[in-house]
Amino acid sequence: MTRIVVCRASEGDFDVLSPLVAESLSAGPVGGWLVPDATERPEVLRRYARLLLSWGLEHGQVDTTGDRSVVAVWHRRLEVPVPAAAWMYDLHQALGRYASRFALWHAYLDAVVPQVPHAYLAHLAARPGRDDTVRALLAARHRVFDAEGLSAYAEVSGGRPRESLLAGLGYEPRSPILLEPGGPALWRMWRPAPGSGRSCGGLPPRARLRRGVTPLRGRLIPAPPRSP
Numbered sequence: 001m002t003r004i005v006v007c008r009a010s011e012g013d014f015d016v017l018s019p020l021v022a023e024s025l026s027a028g029p030v031g032g033w034l035v036p037d038a039t040e041r042p043e044v045l046r047r048y049a050r051l052l053l054s055w056g057l058e059h060g061q062v063d064t065t066g067d068r069s070v071v072a073v074w075h076r077r078l079e080v081p082v083p084a085a086a087w088m089y090d091l092h093q094a095l096g097r098y099a100s101r102f103a104l105w106h107a108y109l110d111a112v113v114p115q116v117p118h119a120y121l122a123h124l125a126a127r128p129g130r131d132d133t134v135r136a137l138l139a140a141r142h143r144v145f146d147a148e149g150l151s152a153y154a155e156v157s158g159g160r161p162r163e164s165l166l167a168g169l170g171y172e173p174r175s176p177i178l179l180e181p182g183g184p185a186l187w188r189m190w191r192p193a194p195g196s197g198r199s200c201g202g203l204p205p206r207a208r209l210r211r212g213v214t215p216l217r218g219r220l221i222p223a224p225p226r227s228p
Contacts, residue, residue: 004136005066014053016068017125021049024125029157029184034101044098051094052123055087060122063137070126070133074141076150078117081110108177112188114153119145121154131165138169142191152191161187 009017022045025031034048035041052073056062060075087106092099113120119141126134145152154171156164161173164187171189178185 004133006063006137006140007066009053009057009062009064009071011054011057013064013068014050017053017062017064017071018046018049020068020071020127021052021123021125022046024123025049030105030179030186033179033183034105035098040098044095047094048091048102051090055090056122063141065133065137069130070124070137072124072137072141073122075120075122077113077120077153080113080115105179108179109155109186112177114151114190116151118151118153121152124154134165135169138166142169146194149193149195151193151196154189155186156189157184157186159185161189164189166191 022042025034025045025048026041031041031045032038035044053062053071056073056075060073063072063074064070088099088103091102091106095102121138124134124138142152152171154166155177156166156173158164161167161176164171164173166189167173169191171191174188174190176185176187
């Protein structure tokens with residue numbers, strides 16, 4: 001069995017990891033919503049991916065594997081984050097006319113951020129067929145968070161969040177956000193800290209939009225029924 005090496009990424013990995021992040025976005029429903037023009041999508045998503053990794057290195061942590069087949073961008077949120085003017089500026093500098101759609105996406109995510117300390121999985125990308133590698137990479141980070149008593153939070157797209165890879169790692173789906181106009185649903189996924197005593201660990205079962213954050217009013221759809 002091949003040993004999976006988990007390590008910290010550096011700026012020197014951007015040329016390999018940026019296309020990986022961009023391809024994962026392009027393959028999912030969010031990528032098409034962010035950049036409707038299929039001819040421009042690869043380049044716009046590549047520029048965004050590089051910015052995402054750059055911010056991850058500067059303000060959070062970027063984990064990868066020895067073969068650079070998986071990448072995870074993490075941010076510790078010990079307090080409720082506030083919209084960052086520098087982030088908005090960098091979006092406009094990097095993405096030009098597409099920056100407004102990306103800013104809208106982030107506004108939706110910021111509007112329902114958990115109000116308790118947690119680690120945020122801002123992005124996860126992997127080459128096809130690397131689920132075992134993804135599990136090993138995330139498990140290594142989860143062990144650190146568990147030792148700190150820190151919950152973890154992420155979003156996933158798709159209609160079956162309870163069958164997602166994150167669900168198999170202890171994440172519980174809560175009610176999703178529906179991106180507008182015409183976008184996909186993003187399920188909020190919560191992994192409670194050990195000993196929290198509640199499956200939601202302080203995360204409300206339904207999203208509560210914070211007023212004044214989203215440019216458009218968010219629509220929510222019901223949470224999935226619990227498994228027996």
